[in-house]
Amino acid sequence: MIQIYVSSVIDAGADTVWSRIRDFNALPQWHPAIADSRIENNEPSDRVGCIRHFHTRDGGMIRERLLALSDYDFSCSYEIIESPMGVDNYVATLKLTPVTDGTRCFAEWSAEFDCTEGREAELTQTIGNGVFQSGFDALKRHFERR
Amino acid sequence: MLQRVVRSTIIDAPIERVWAVLRDFNSHDHWHNVVDSSRIEGEERSDQVGCIRSFSLKDGNRIREQLLTLDDHQHKSTYCIVDATVPLIRYVATITLKPVTDGNRTFWHWESTFGTPPGRERELSNMVSQGVYEAGFENLRRHLAVGGDLLVPGSSHMAMPRALPVHSRRIVVAQYGGAEQLVPQDGEAPAPGPGELRIRQRAIGVNYIDVYLRKGWIPQMLAPYGTPGMEAAGTVIDVGEGVHGFMPGDRVAYIGPLPGGYCSVRSVPAAWVVQLPPAVEDASAASMLLKGITADYLLRDLGHVRPGTRLLVHAAAGGVGLLLCGWARSLGARVIGTVSSEEKARTAREHGCEQVIVTRDYRFADGVLRQWPEGAEVIVDGLGEAARQENFVALARCGHWISLGQATGALQPISTDWLAQKSATFSRPVAFDYVATPALMAERAQRLWAVLADGSVKAPPIERWSLDAAARAHERLESRATIGALVLVA
Numbered sequence: 001m002i003q004i005y006v007s008s009v010i011d012a013g014a015d016t017v018w019s020r021i022r023d024f025n026a027l028p029q030w031h032p033a034i035a036d037s038r039i040e041n042n043e044p045s046d047r048v049g050c051i052r053h054f055h056t057r058d059g060g061m062i063r064e065r066l067l068a069l070s071d072y073d074f075s076c077s078y079e080i081i082e083s084p085m086g087v088d089n090y091v092a093t094l095k096l097t098p099v100t101d102g103t104r105c106f107a108e109w110s111a112e113f114d115c116t117e118g119r120e121a122e123l124t125q126t127i128g129n130g131v132f133q134s135g136f137d138a139l140k141r142h143f144e145r146r
Numbered sequence: 147m148l149q150r151v152v153r154s155t156i157i158d159a160p161i162e163r164v165w166a167v168l169r170d171f172n173s174h175d176h177w178h179n180v181v182d183s184s185r186i187e188g189e190e191r192s193d194q195v196g197c198i199r200s201f202s203l204k205d206g207n208r209i210r211e212q213l214l215t216l217d218d219h220q221h222k223s224t225y226c227i228v229d230a231t232v233p234l235i236r237y238v239a240t241i242t243l244k245p246v247t248d249g250n251r252t253f254w255h256w257e258s259t260f261g262t263p264p265g266r267e268r269e270l271s272n273m274v275s276q277g278v279y280e281a282g283f284e285n286l287r288r289h290l291a292v293g294g295d296l297l298v299p300g301s302s303h304m305a306m307p308r309a310l311p312v313h314s315r316r317i318v319v320a321q322y323g324g325a326e327q328l329v330p331q332d333g334e335a336p337a338p339g340p341g342e343l344r345i346r347q348r349a350i351g352v353n354y355i356d357v358y359l360r361k362g363w364i365p366q367m368l369a370p371y372g373t374p375g376m377e378a379a380g381t382v383i384d385v386g387e388g389v390h391g392f393m394p395g396d397r398v399a400y401i402g403p404l405p406g407g408y409c410s411v412r413s414v415p416a417a418w419v420v421q422l423p424p425a426v427e428d429a430s431a432a433s434m435l436l437k438g439i440t441a442d443y444l445l446r447d448l449g450h451v452r453p454g455t456r457l458l459v460h461a462a463a464g465g466v467g468l469l470l471c472g473w474a475r476s477l478g479a480r481v482i483g484t485v486s487s488e489e490k491a492r493t494a495r496e497h498g499c500e501q502v503i504v505t506r507d508y509r510f511a512d513g514v515l516r517q518w519p520e521g522a523e524v525i526v527d528g529l530g531e532a533a534r535q536e537n538f539v540a541l542a543r544c545g546h547w548i549s550l551g552q553a554t555g556a557l558q559p560i561s562t563d564w565l566a567q568k569s570a571t572f573s574r575p576v577a578f579d580y581v582a583t584p585a586l587m588a589e590r591a592q593r594l595w596a597v598l599a600d601g602s603v604k605a606p607p608i609e610r611w612s613l614d615a616a617a618r619a620h621e622r623l624e625s626r627a628t629i630g631a632l633v634l635v636a
Contacts, residue, residue, distance in 0.1 A: 008248035009156050097255065101155035101283060106244065106253040118618060121429075121610040121635040136248060 001089075002120050005110045006132035012143035014098040014105035018074045020139070021094065024052055024066045030142065031135045033057055051081065060084045067091070074105075080113075087113040087123065107136055149271050152257040153279040159290045160395025161245040162383055164252045165221050167286065167295050168241055171199050171213045177289035178282050180204060193310075198228060207231045214238075218310060227260075234270060235261035250395065254283065296393065311336045312344070312383065315636065316409035317616045321370050322362025325620035328374075328408075330613070335411035338386035344413045345398060347380035349432035349610075351407070352619050352632035353465075354528070354551050359405055360620065363556070368405050375407025379422060379431035380636075389416045397422040399431035401439065401587075403578040408616055410636040417584045420591045425599060433465065433608045433631035436577060438594035439587075440550070441469040443580035445477060448548055448573055449524040453478030458514055458522035458540060460529045462499055463490035465631030466550070468606035470526060471498040476602040482517060484510045486626050493629050497604055508532045508554065511539035521545060531555035538564070546571040606630035 010017050020030055025045035027034040037054035039045050040063075045052070051065050060083065068077040075095035080087060090113035097106045109132040115123055157164050167173050172192035175184040184201035186192050192199070193216060200210045208231050215224035221243035227234055239258035246253055256279045262270045289295065314335040320327045338344040353376055359368040368374060379399035385392055392398065400418040422431050445451040457474050461467045462483025471481045475498030483499040485491050491502040503513040508529060514522055521542030527533065530552030541547055547570055549557060560572055581587040597603040607630035611619040615634075622628050 005245075005247065007244060007246050007253070009246055009251070009253075097253070098154065099156055099253070100153045101280070104156075106154070106156070106246065108244065117615045118611050120612045124635075133248060 001112050001114060002123065003110065003112050004124055004128045004132070005108070006128050006136065007106065007108045008133070008136040008140065009099065009104055010096075010107055010136070010139050010143055011102075011104045013103050014074050014096040017105055017107070017139060017143065018071070018096055020142070021096075022046070022069070022071070022076070024050065024069075024076065024078070027052070027054060030138060031131075032138050033130060033134060052078075068093075085123065085126065086119065087115050089114050107139070109135065147267070148259050148261055149267055149274075150257065150259050151271055151275045151279065152255070153275055153283070154253065154255045155280075155283040155287075156246060157252045157254055157283070157287055157290065158249075159252060160250050160381070161221060161243055161252045162381065162394030163290060163295065164254065164286070165218075165243055166384060166394045167289070168223060168243065168254075169193060169216060169218065169221075171197060171216075171223070171225070174199075174282075175201065177286050177294060179285050180277060180281055215240075218312070232270075232273075233263050233266065234274070235263075250397075256282070296390075312411050314409050314411035315613060316373050317375075317613065318371050318373055319360050319368065322360065322365075325360070325617045325624065327360060328617040328620060330616070333409075335409070335413060338384060338389075338413040340387040341389060341415055341417070342386040342413045343389060343392055343398070343416050343419055344383045344385075344411065345378070345380045345400075345419075346383050346411055347378040347407070347409065347636050349379050349428040350375050350409075350613065350634040350636060351377040351432040351434075351436055352616075352623060352634060353377070353436055354553060354623070356405070356408075357620060357624060358552075372405060373408050374405045375409070375634075376403075376405055377401040377432060377436045378407045378412070379428040379435070383411070385416070386413070392416055392419065392421075397424075397428070399428075399435050399591075401436045401577065401581065403576075408613065408634060410613060418587070419584075420588050423595055423599075426595055429608055429610060429633050429635065430598075430605060433633045434469065434594065434598075434605065435591065437466045437469050437606075437631065438598075439581060439590045440466055440577050441473050442590045442593055443575070443577070444470065444526060444548060444550070445474055445479075447580060448575060449526070449546060451477050451479045451524065455479040456518050456521075456523045456542065457481045458510075458525045459483045459499075460525075460527055460533065461485070461553070462494040462497075462502060463629050464528070465606055466526075466528065468493065468497045468630060469603065472603040473597060474498065476597065480518075482514055482522065484508075490629055493607070497606070508536055511536040514540040518542075524548065526550055528552075529554050530557050534558070538568075541568055541570055544569045544571075546573065548573045548575065550575070608633055610635050612636075 035055045035057045040051045043050040053063050062083040063081040064078045077093040080090040092111035095108045170192050172186050175181045182202045182204050187198045190197035198212045202208050210228040211225045213225050224240040227237040237260035242255045244253040311334040317328050320329045356374040359374050382396045398419045402418040457479050463485045481499045483494040483502045486506050494502045503510045523542050523545050525547045527549050528551035532554035613634045613636040
């Protein structure tokens with residue numbers, strides 16, 4: 001199992017940042033690498049078990065199922081059902097924790113998955129940097145000096 | 147009613163450094179201003195789960211707390227008050243650290259639950275949240291900023307608690323032979339000894355010497371079940387006694403005269419280690435440090451390469467080859483490279499060769515002499531026996547033949563008569579003699595980072611394999627398929 005962990009600090013309260021990212025269908029609104037998204041079967045985007053069907057800006061299609069959502073812990077977990085990345089048993093968690101010292105929060109995005117040998121470093125770069133860190137960078141930019 | 151206090155902050159220091167202080171249950175009188183003096187009861191260590199710290203506060207109160215949990219993996223410490231002159235009832239607290247990967251900083255979460263006498267809830271909650279936790283954040287921040295966590299030599303009251311072994315994944319050579327003899331295994335990396343650093347290795351350089359050791363060509367250097375690998379880059383976990391100039395969290399790289407690098411955690415002498423500038427990534431450092439230092443001493447100390455020097459480089463598209471071609475070119479030398487394919491020839495030309503000879507059976511002398519009728523003044527030879535005669539023919543009179551490696555087989559003895567025919571110089575250098583002191587090592591590394599940073603030398607392409615796939619990496623290297631450098635990622 002490969003594990004990726006990326007964390008950052010965003011200059012806004014955890015509840016504020018959470019309200020921007022909590023909607024499972026809202027990736028295109030806040031993540032620069034995502035072009036469009038819809039929830040399959042017309043389900044509400046906060047129903048645990050719903051599936052989001054989205055495209056990345058480079059044309060890839062991904063389907064992910066919402067496994068867990070918590071407004072108490074400011075976290076959500078999801079798994080990949082289909083993607084062009086060649087990963088199996090991929091489960092990821094996105095979580096915010098308030099930093100009480102100032103109006104900011106600690107953001108963590110982690111994933112665990114299997115892949116063929118030798119692809120670790122490439123996937124760590126594509127996912128850790130291209131998805132997780134760039135998502136955090138976009139949130140940091142959005143919330144800076146508000 | 148149970149009170150719950152939660153406070154958190156970000157400390158601008160790597161998690162290893164912050165944890166090194168906080169995991170020591172008795173360190174708080176050195177950094178927390180509210181604590182007057184503290185000791186561990188009995189003969190116990192300050193990292194011993196179950197130990198009790200007995201301390202006084204500057205306001206005169208006295209407290210005894212017991213360590214309940216110590217977790218180096220999750221950076222967590224839980225403790226409770228055993229008894230105290232302050233009425234915090236059934237007080238249990240947990241400190242948790244998490245890395246902020248974006249910026250190599252630390253998230254510190256401090257929380258507790260406790261009861262209080264009726265009417266004193268707010269007063270005592272504020273005392274804990276502000277007087278202990280928030281003051282603690284400020285105090286530790288300042289303590290680290292002034293380097294208060296550095297060991298003072300000879301000062302026993304600040305001795306680091308004995309650190310625990312850490313899990314390490316490693317590759318062993320099951321028996322001398324082919325690439326398939328490289329087998330992954332789980333093990334432990336013990337705490338660093340005096341003068342050593344324990345490093346969480348992120349990238350490990352693969353060099354041809356690893357292949358020689360795996361084949362059993364240098365048995366005194368690597369016995370069966372040994373671990374190959376001469377260089378790596380990563381982060382310092384902790385340092386042994388007497389080490390100065392390195393702290394937990396520092397990004398470092400090393401090359402060493404003894405193998406053992408194919409693993410995820412390793413303790414090495416600090417004398418082998420250099421700090422990495424922020425612009426140099428782990429994979430770049432691990433793939434280039436030994437090769438770059440080799441290029442540096444070859445060009446400066448051995449080859450005396452100057453503008454116009456005619457340099458012949460074999461395996462010009464390999465890790466060392468590409469660095470040599472580019473660096474020699476930037477010094478004004480003229481370079482001919484030999485490679486085994488057209489694709490490699492393209493890369494070698496891009497890195498500075500004025501001409502590249504493609505040959506799979508080591509025939510290049512005619513090609514060299516057509517371009518340089520007087521021959522090559524310096525030959526950097528990684529080939530060995532199969533190219534012996536061709537090298538001799540290609541060498542200029544008074545030329546210098548430097549035998550760096552012997553991929554095609556060990557060189558048979560060179561006779562002095564043979565050398566006399568061309569007044570030739572023959573060298574067989576080993577990198578580690580050219581970095582005999584830490585200062586020399588740092589100086590060569592600085593020159594390498596500088597030529598890479600200012601673009602005068604292009605970094606070779608890097609091919610990455612996971613640590614567990616070391617056998618595949620060796621297959622790739624030996625099949626002559628790779629261009630540039632190979633790195634294992636741990």
